Amino acid sequence: PYRIAVLASGRGSNLQALIDAAASQALPATLVGVFSDRADALALERARGAGIPALALDPGAFPSRAAFDLELFAQIDAAAPDLVVCAGYMRLLGAAPVEARAGRLVNIHPSLLPAFKGLRTHRRALEAGAREHGASIHFVTADLDGGPVVSQARVPVLAGDDAATLGTRVLAREHPLLVETVRLLAAGRVVLHERRIHLDGRALAAPLQL
């Protein structure tokens, strides 16, 4: 079966969506490991609860980002994943391990990329007066939140929204977006080729809207 590793720093609700989809066979794949930079991440508990190997590494125990990444990816590679999914992984990855895994590493980001890269995306969308907001899944490259976008889910910004209400609306769409996108990747229907997304062998002009 198709093998997925997940990187997560916190709550792990996107991880849970993958766990549930794999368990129900909506996603024909197996989760081979969950990796975190935080020992207290709820994501690790969710993994262990589902019988998935879970590992935390403490960045403070390594002399440099490169040394941390080296150990992290050594552990990940030992699980032999076909795909690595960053699902709420809040630590920067170095260029070297990312470039070595081009096309096999994706991230879910809570905005309609290329808008609002980085942090506090819901607050910034509100401050910018955006009428629409959402989430994106992109292939990870050395360019932070700048890799080719595979898919997006859009939500309206409603009168009276604050970052919490808007973030909740986005998160509800993140889970099915992630499951469906990983399903397409696992089926080999979506691939990165010459830095462009291809679906069923054809280059996409724009991200899939899911």
Ligand code: GAR
């Ligand atoms: C999600 O909203 C995800 O898009 C975001 O963190 C949240 C994690 O939630 N990711 C980033 O901001 C990446 N920079 P979860 O832990 O419940 O899946």
